[in-house]
Amino acid sequence: MTTHTINSASGWIRKPTFVAGRIIKSHGIQGGMVLRLENKVREMKDVPEWIFIILEGRPVPFKLRREEVFLKDTQHLVVALERWETPGSVTRFLNAPAWFEGTWSDWFETATEEPKKLTGYKVYDEISRSSGEVTDHLNITANPLIEIVLNQKTVLLPAVPEYLLETDYRNRTIRVRIPPELFNL
DSSP: OEEEEEEETTEEEEEEEEEEEEEEEEETTTTEEEEEESSOEEEESOOOSEEEEEETTEEEEEEBOGGGOEEEETTEEEEEBTTOOSGGGGGGGTTOEEEEESOHHHHEEEOOSOOOOOTTOEEEETTTTEEEEEEEEEOOSSSOEEEEEETTEEEEEEOSTTTEEEEETTTTEEEEOOOGGGGGO
């Protein structure tokens, strides 16, 4: 944790800050950005009012459009800055570290339980009768997904019983039913 001087309505004050993550890309058409978080997160407790983006080695405070801040998944946070409302306007922030006031636990509940890792499991799709492999597991709270490479195509499959028919943990295999429409996304 570091302490920085911030200009507030009551004058210059010193506040503790921490590295939340790094801005990796723009998001949407209204100037949103994706922040890759330093740690995996189960949920966000509250939304900070300010984000500090490190530009030319110095933390620059920006007010967040709080209603547009949300967790995209356990490792990514979507943020939007007041008065920065186009994708082109935020490209200058790409790859910049971003800090928040306070401590990690003020804003985030860290993911303590890792889901059973399916990465590397062999996959057999009953519909296409093809074999592939799980390349990633995205533990999104409302919609967990597994990323599968099958016939040189990448598919994000919802991790629900309707599509995951059988998982053999001992042999590291999964029998799935992938709707053909998912190959066209």
